[in-house]
Amino acid sequence: GESVGLHLPTLSVQEGDNSIINCAYSNSASDYFIWYKQESGKGPQFIIDIRSNMDKRQGQRVTVLLNKTVKHLSLQIAATQPGDSAVYFCAEKSYDKVIFGPGTSLSVIP
């Protein structure tokens, strides 16, 4: 079956450093991916998405990289801030559902 999973369950970074969160997926037919941020007690919040016809997409301080050959996604956060502390989920979106990975907890050390 299809699944989306993460390499690292926790990540601690110094404020101002760059963060990289990784994700593996197993369904080679997946063609649309989303990164969500979830703060404590809140719902998943859309950060950035990428379609399979792209290798890289940039937003404000965030970049998503897609390597279809090895079925790997990463989320890069530049100049990490305390407000970036949260759980980050990669997800695959199809018509009928979003499939979430297990999540990586990012802690920013001031």
Added chain:
Amino acid sequence: EPEVTQTPSHQVTQMGQEVILRCVPISNHLYFYWYRQILGQKVEFLVSFYNNEISEKSEIFDDQFSVERPDGSNFTLKIRSTKLEDSAMYFCASSSGGRNTEAFFGQGTRLTVV
């Protein structure tokens, strides 16, 4: 900015009781979803709803669960006879389109079954 709203934010119920969780999706969206997140775990898909019918459901979504869109704005999740293991955060989401459009999530309802 339009958002998905959910009520109540916290629901405490006795085991065996029925609960209804309510959601107001973003107004022009066509696809609606319910998800569940047990504390400390990942977000799990329950059900998707399109064109007034269930389009897909997971193994979790058994006969105890049902969804309804009773009017043009609300989308509800009913659990007929709650069990202790139903305690979780329940998130509603909506999407304007199909495959390559993002889903927006509400803030969730924390369901506690005692």
